[in-house]
Amino acid sequence: MGRAPCCDKANVNRGPWSPDEDNILRNFIEKHGTGGNWIALPRKAGLKRCGKSCRLRWLNYLRPDIKHGGFTEEEDNVICSFYRSIGSRWSVIAAQLQGRTDNDIKNYWNTKLKKKLLAGKVGLNKTSNNEITTDSSTSNLNSGQFSASIPSEAEARAYGNSDYLNANGSTSSSYMTEMNHRQNYDYPGLILDQIDQFPLPGLMEVPDYSTSTANNNYSMSSSQEVSSLSNSSSFPMENMSYATTWSGKGGAEDQGLVPDLDFDGPHDLFSGLTFQAKSSEEDAPCFGNFYSTTSLSNSY
């Protein structure tokens, strides 16, 4: 026996929403809120739609602060950075960009940004020291904050870092100590040393980074003083002036692994970009030098 359907599919409208339906949903939510129950909402609002469909329509289209299209270069960079770091967790990425939805970012990535990257048209700014920086002048980032310097509890959960969570689910002090420690060595915005927690889909072999961290550290050094960061999961973007040096050892390339070029996953994509980066130093695309062997070091 299969899973029970979330709604009576025979009695709900499907497909594109009409302007009337949009108005009904918008008016209802503006008046009553979602009531914390999307399943019941369409019935209350008088809509012949599935609750999930209503939720999606509201979150991705009708919400008043939604932006569509017109992604800026800075947004491109943020998306690239996070994709490199955490993969296709679009909701986490969307949380960093004011007015953007996960669906929008996902579509943008799949249809445009990925191609842009492959063409080498997206890149973080590079300093003369071959460091990667981002421009902090943007106002598109979520409320001027660049979050995820320290992962939220939800992110810790998502990463499977149960060690970092107390039994009651709150972030443990050891977790924060660990993350503050990382802050002193690593990139202040992204948890890139957690790359070892992500498999490398599509690679012919997958090295076990987790059991050999002494020799295989992905690391980043940062010029930013971060020791004063609070346990808040975000800090003002305008205060950031970090310059980040990427270095890698023990990665796919070091071990002579050959990525397939189907780009099934983030690491495939960025591994693929490495080759472009090497052949075009000037136009090194976003994180193209991540796998570069020019600055191998074991930090920590």
Next chain:
DNA sequence: AATTTGCGCAACCGCTTCGAT
């Protein structure tokens, strides 16, 4: 002008996670 092809995006599907009981 008609047809085909490719692209972008909204919406759907089904699985996972969360929270209440």
Next chain:
DNA sequence: GATCGAAGCGGTTGCGCAAAT
């Protein structure tokens, strides 16, 4: 701790439109 319903999420699909032929 087990169960169940709802929410959340990422992958996929399908439609509409524009460009190419």
